[in-house]
Amino acid sequence: MIRDITLGQYYPGDSLIHRLDARTKIIATLLYLIELFVVNNFYGFLITAAVLFVIIAISKVPLKFIFRGLTAVFLIIAFTFVLNLFMVDGRVLWHWKFLTITYEGLSRAFFMAVRLVLIIIGSSIMTLTTKPVELTDGLEKLLSPFSKIGLPSHEIALMMTIALRFIPTLMEETDKIIKAQQARGADFESGNLFQRAKSLIPILVPLFVSSFRIAQDLALAMEARCYHGGPGRTRMNEIRFDRGDAVAAVLMLLFLAVIIASRFISF
């Protein structure tokens, strides 16, 4: 169950998308996210979905893999949907006691759900096609101009690398702890909300203890290799911005222009 979370996972491959500079992908994803909030009607989403589909096809990441990541956040999507469904005022479609569904609410709920799904798929494309190390290298490079005004860009990037690097480790750890407690008869599936929340304690406490242990080991290992922070560090693989990236950047800007234009399509 816990292995199904693909958010932040890397899918090995050698597609055009995989080969793009991490900086290109980060900026493109940022643009994409902004663009999702520029959209104000379903036509915009249709165009976005089509573009996204083409990108997925080029990246050669199996659709199955992408959708599996979506199931993990299904609850959030469902929650947003329901919340919007009942909370928006307007023309009444259905009414029962204190529950009211309006036409506007229904359309709003779909709108928000689609937006969330597109946000998740779009950003997972970035992490699926970029090695975590490349991603944080790219981020460090992008943030480096700000280090002149005191932003610790190297440290931020390092923290992200470590966080990403340890997601699978901690998931494995969680999996192990869950199983160990299940072997002692722990039950995580039944009971009311309060009981269920309480049943998480046997998982969370060992998980915290493990995290501290892992963090301490890592810090020691880094110090043993004379790690001393940002200035003067060189890297094994320098990232380079080449023609493919230029093409991708132009396409992304074009896409943004189309989306802005789509705001003026009326129903």
Place this chain on the structure above:
Amino acid sequence: MSISVRNLNYVYNPGMPGETVALNDVSFDVADGTILGIIGHTGSGKSTLLQHLNGLIKPTSGEVYINGECITDGKVKMTDIRRKVGLVFQYPEYQLFEETVRKDVAFGPKNLGLDEEEQEARVKKAIGLVGLDYDEIKDLSPFELSGGMKRRVAIAGVIAMDPKILILDEPTAGLDPSAHRDILAMVRRIHDEMGIILIFVSHNMGDIAEMSDRVMVMSEGRVALEGTPAEVFSQSDRLAEMGLGVPPAREITELIKSKVPQFESEALTIDGAAEDIKKYMEEARG
């Protein structure tokens, strides 16, 4: 109690890039009261197999029978299986979470729905079985104990469920030699006092030879060898092929045999080898 495993197959991440066959047509039986030692390389499928035995993993295909009852057809209640089959994972001390030792050991019995009195009795007995002093330790935090003691407490947490089958995945991993010996002696004592089936995984051939009634060797998800320690360790060539060795006592006797052709020994344990050497020397002298 008996265990019967039939044509068990398990595939990790089916249809995904990381697809791996962890178990490949595994079948074996374990009779009541047996101590079964399992050997195998990292990634040979041992841990996956153990998790099938108490229903933590559902097989891709195949069946597991505990005392004749099939636990893989989805009809049995999992709590009933876990009451019968206790599984102690590698580094079990990482699962401790309660404020006191007593509460932590009581976690299993509590989950079984036992009343306070019965819980208390179980906890007392389990802590005694792992060789700790109940009154001395019950109110301590499990996090302030030494590594060896933490492990004992964690094992007590499983024993307190009063299982009829106890499975230990590398119970001595990462312990110093004296804690290592203590844990083995403890495991033996638990087996003898509770009269249960005991399955344990180890990379230490000496421990396996010393403890087990039967030995099973796993390799690449299959059962490569199975039999009494004498049968399994007589096939040193096959073991070497799989990157595994023989008990240290056997290594010594083989070495002596190669230099002293008259010397005979089939011993697998240090004690046995010492006896054979003594006998040979007495004969040679007399």
